[in-house]
Amino acid sequence: MSLWFGGDYNPEQWDEPVWAEDDALMRAAGVNTATVGVFSWARLEPAEGEYDFGWLDGTLDRLAANQVRVILATPTASPPPWFTLAYPDAMPVTRDGVRLTHGSRDTYCAAAPSYRVAARRMAAALAARYGQHPAVALWHVHNEYGTVCWCEHAALAFRSWLQKRYGADADGLAQLNETWGTACWGQCYSAWPQVQPPRATQWRGNPGQLLDFRRFWSDELLAAFCEQRDEIRAAAPRVPVTTNLMLPDYQVIDPWAWRREMDVVAVDHYLSGTGAEGHADIAFAADRARSWAGGRPWLLMEQATRLVYPPGGRVLSRPPGRMLRDSLGYLARGSDSVLFFQWRASRAGAEMWHSAMLPHAGPDTAAFREVAALGAAMARLGEVAGSTVTARAAVLLDADSWWALDSQGLRGADLRYLDAVRRDHAALRRSGVVCDLAHPSGDLSGYRLLLAPALYLLTGAGAQSLRRFAADGGVLVVSFGSGLVDAAGQVQLGGYPGALRDLLGIRVEEFFPLPDGEVVPLSPGAGPGSPPGPLPAGARGATWTELMTVTGAEVLASYAAGPLAGYPAVTRHGVGLGSAWYLSTELDEAAHGQLIAAALAAAGLTPEVPGLPPGVEAVRRRAAGGRSWLFLLNHASEPATVPADGTELLSGAQVAGSLELPPGGVAVVREQSRSS
Numbered sequence: 001m002s003l004w005f006g007g008d009y010n011p012e013q014w015d016e017p018v019w020a021e022d023d024a025l026m027r028a029a030g031v032n033t034a035t036v037g038v039f040s041w042a043r044l045e046p047a048e049g050e051y052d053f054g055w056l057d058g059t060l061d062r063l064a065a066n067q068v069r070v071i072l073a074t075p076t077a078s079p080p081p082w083f084t085l086a087y088p089d090a091m092p093v094t095r096d097g098v099r100l101t102h103g104s105r106d107t108y109c110a111a112a113p114s115y116r117v118a119a120r121r122m123a124a125a126l127a128a129r130y131g132q133h134p135a136v137a138l139w140h141v142h143n144e145y146g147t148v149c150w151c152e153h154a155a156l157a158f159r160s161w162l163q164k165r166y167g168a169d170a171d172g173l174a175q176l177n178e179t180w181g182t183a184c185w186g187q188c189y190s191a192w193p194q195v196q197p198p199r200a201t202q203w204r205g206n207p208g209q210l211l212d213f214r215r216f217w218s219d220e221l222l223a224a225f226c227e228q229r230d231e232i233r234a235a236a237p238r239v240p241v242t243t244n245l246m247l248p249d250y251q252v253i254d255p256w257a258w259r260r261e262m263d264v265v266a267v268d269h270y271l272s273g274t275g276a277e278g279h280a281d282i283a284f285a286a287d288r289a290r291s292w293a294g295g296r297p298w299l300l301m302e303q304a305t306r307l308v309y310p311p312g313g314r315v316l317s318r319p320p321g322r323m324l325r326d327s328l329g330y331l332a333r334g335s336d337s338v339l340f341f342q343w344r345a346s347r348a349g350a351e352m353w354h355s356a357m358l359p360h361a362g363p364d365t366a367a368f369r370e371v372a373a374l375g376a377a378m379a380r381l382g383e384v385a386g387s388t389v390t391a392r393a394a395v396l397l398d399a400d401s402w403w404a405l406d407s408q409g410l411r412g413a414d415l416r417y418l419d420a421v422r423r424d425h426a427a428l429r430r431s432g433v434v435c436d437l438a439h440p441s442g443d444l445s446g447y448r449l450l451l452a453p454a455l456y457l458l459t460g461a462g463a464q465s466l467r468r469f470a471a472d473g474g475v476l477v478v479s480f481g482s483g484l485v486d487a488a489g490q491v492q493l494g495g496y497p498g499a500l501r502d503l504l505g506i507r508v509e510e511f512f513p514l515p516d517g518e519v520v521p522l523s524p525g526a527g528p529g530s531p532p533g534p535l536p537a538g539a540r541g542a543t544w545t546e547l548m549t550v551t552g553a554e555v556l557a558s559y560a561a562g563p564l565a566g567y568p569a570v571t572r573h574g575v576g577l578g579s580a581w582y583l584s585t586e587l588d589e590a591a592h593g594q595l596i597a598a599a600l601a602a603a604g605l606t607p608e609v610p611g612l613p614p615g616v617e618a619v620r621r622r623a624a625g626g627r628s629w630l631f632l633l634n635h636a637s638e639p640a641t642v643p644a645d646g647t648e649l650l651s652g653a654q655v656a657g658s659l660e661l662p663p664g665g666v667a668v669v670r671e672q673s674r675s676s
């Protein structure tokens, strides 16, 4: 087995003499994988139904001869210009009613029948030609599914999705009216054709409609993926099929549903910051990918070597010297690959300023030397391929909650779903405990601690599974904004959080969001004179507060000032063999860390390597036979001494008792077999 190392390869952007140089430099850099054809539709099908595979035949044969495995993409994320002219109705329409046209990529409506037919035909043609090609190790359908549209095709498809969900008859329509609460503002529908996508409207839209539109698009895009996948499976039954999931700050698809249809989970990840937030970012991305993969190895399909252009953001560049450490961040958390966008930097076109493994300045560059050093490291780490990471703690992650909360839920408050999830993930990471992301109604039996941040929408099944988790001995920590609406997106009455009130032993009557920058002091226990609880003196809440009373829970901290002075702020409720904790406010970082530490202790969980200095990350991958590898990354600016025993794979050095990590240093230690 080996780790996959390489990136997107677009030889069609270059003349033939460059290809021989590519071959030689790929060998020099230790590249063993190339993703080919991602945007090659116009080249492969220059006119409708006329194929030209000569260039791709040559590329696959050349890569195979060079010992480079191929990830073969279907090029359907970028339809050719002829498609635009032939099928103008398949061009996407924005929420504001503007029809887009060719000029970029991802310019299609995936609900347009002409697009779906053409995309499927292209996938079938590729599968027929390369289904048995020995170089093809993995199929990569499309690229970063995520384009949504508000056109008439989308309207029709949305309506038929709704009819399947609610029933196509008058009762179904009545059910839709009831679920969406259309009695508010007289939005009641009396016939199906009146139901539209949530296009631009005068003011606030309908939350039920917005939520269902999100759900619809995730399903519609998934259907488009499955159509192509099935064409490929029919021609190449032994080769796995994937698609590269995007990890942006918004969520278009529900990865928990998608992962069931993918043979292997692959993600693209671009840094949103180059400092400490970059490391937190990598850990969060990698933990999500591994969790979607059900703990199995997954693939990092794309990252950038240096310059990256985040959507809407300022251009960022990964500092020199960070490529190995950052890449090990993904490997440590279960990736079996380090792949980049892209191999050779383009000299023209929309991405000509995007960094690449081989920069414009050529191989005699710091960046290429860093790439080649990374390639050599990957070869030395080959034995970790196939090993896995086991987590006993998890943060709950749910697409419905994200969609419902961020589109219309609790408007005006500075309460954003992803921020809440990231905050909990970061607190666990800082505590040295590796965690998964988990779905509330998934299998939670392997966890001892669950954090539920802003889990706004909770189904009956989700609530029941959390109840069972705590009753069976788990520690559940729920934060404000959770359990407020049911699967339909409707408020659970009788006091918040309706779905979790009994489990938490509390009853919230009202919300009191805090203005930007305002904080409220907390005091231990039920107020002055109470014994100290798990929160430090001087703990503060921000963003959000709630008027709550306890109906069985113990009060760990109360509001010490302001309109809610004396009311409980943080509680804990014994449930069966476990407990359910509640945070009604956003704790400052120190207090949050201390509360999580108390919850970890209650759950009996300890860090992967206890006692590490701040900024040192330790994650273990394990394989059958008691084999394990300890990944150590020093993100701090101080050297660190870390306990370890075994063989350090990057240097080949024996490690007995402890290891010195310089600032920014890394190590991967093959540990002594635990059974030996």
Ligand code: GLA
Pocket: 143, 144, 268, 270, 302, 304, 308, 309, 341, 351, 354
């Ligand atoms: C995405 C795409 C790539 C490339 C990169 C650039 O991840 O999949 O084709 O455009 O962004 O960051």
